[in-house]
Amino acid sequence: DSGVTQTPKHLITATGQRVTLRCSPRSGDLSVYWYQQSLDQGLQFLIQYYNGEERAKGNILERFSAQQFPDLHSELNLSSLELGDSALYFCASSPTLRDNEQFFGPGTRLTVL
Amino acid sequence: GENVGLHLPTLSVQEGDNSIINCAYSNSASDYFIWYKQESGKGPQFIIDIRSNMDKRQGQRVTVLLNKTVKHLSLQIAATQPGDSAVYFCAENSKNRDDKIIFGKGTRLHILP
Numbered sequence: 001d002s003g004v005t006q007t008p009k010h011l012i013t014a015t016g017q018r019v020t021l022r023c024s025p026r027s028g029d030l031s032v033y034w035y036q037q038s039l040d041q042g043l044q045f046l047i048q049y050y051n052g053e054e055r056a057k058g059n060i061l062e063r064f065s066a067q068q069f070p071d072l073h074s075e076l077n078l079s080s081l082e083l084g085d086s087a088l089y090f091c092a093s094s095p096t097l098r099d100n101e102q103f104f105g106p107g108t109r110l111t112v113l
Numbered sequence: 114g115e116n117v118g119l120h121l122p123t124l125s126v127q128e129g130d131n132s133i134i135n136c137a138y139s140n141s142a143s144d145y146f147i148w149y150k151q152e153s154g155k156g157p158q159f160i161i162d163i164r165s166n167m168d169k170r171q172g173q174r175v176t177v178l179l180n181k182t183v184k185h186l187s188l189q190i191a192a193t194q195p196g197d198s199a200v201y202f203c204a205e206n207s208k209n210r211d212d213k214i215i216f217g218k219g220t221r222l223h224i225l226p
Contacts, residue, residue: 002156002158004156035216042202042216042217042218042219043157043202043216043219044216045213045214045215045216048213056213058213090156090157092156092157098206100145100147100159100162100206100214101159101162102159102214103159104155104156104157104158105156106154106155106156107155107156
């Protein structure tokens with residue numbers, strides 16, 4: 001158990017819909033990262049927040065957004081969902097701004113029908 | 114362009130033998146190279162990292178070798194055990210990329226009884 005929690009575990013929705021994925025980092029970790037994992041693209045970095053502020057962006061679509069709240073939990077919002085958005089979404093956390101060792105949650109499996 | 118990739122998608126190793134997982138990279142400016150392990154149904158887990166000015170680093174039953182001349186990275190696992198069955202990702206981190214960790218595609222390690 002990494003100490004990072006993600007909800008929900010599974011999510012099934014329809015195209016065009018909007019969903020919110022939630023992540024609680026390990027106690028004391030200030031950085032939260034979001035990744036998308038699909039069969040053909042591997043593990044893709046989406047976005048990083050540090051102590052409430054956006055710090056780095058990867059290949060995150062404009063339809064996707066995230067935020068980190070004062071209690072350091074984070075949410076990833078996915079809107080206008082497409083079939084191709086079906087994937088595993090992982091949240092990870094780490095203590096500081098730049099850590100090679102990130103602690104990953106169990107992931108949320110999103111299925112868009 | 115930048116690319117972190119793996120030579121072989123699947124590797125089968127006899128239990129008790131040593132495993133060697135290879136990775137090629139193209140970004141000479143990477144500061145760190147990192148190995149993660151992902152067991153089925155779980156999030157990735159940090160194994161070990163190596164700074165770009167080092168050639169070798171050892172951990173518990175694992176050794177990472179870095180050959181900057183040919184831009185090659187390898188992870189050696191000694192006395193492979195059934196619990197080593199997983200997908201192994203190499204990744205890299207560089208200061209010129211806003212602290213984003215870029216993951217390779219992954220190699221699946223099968224342990225034969």
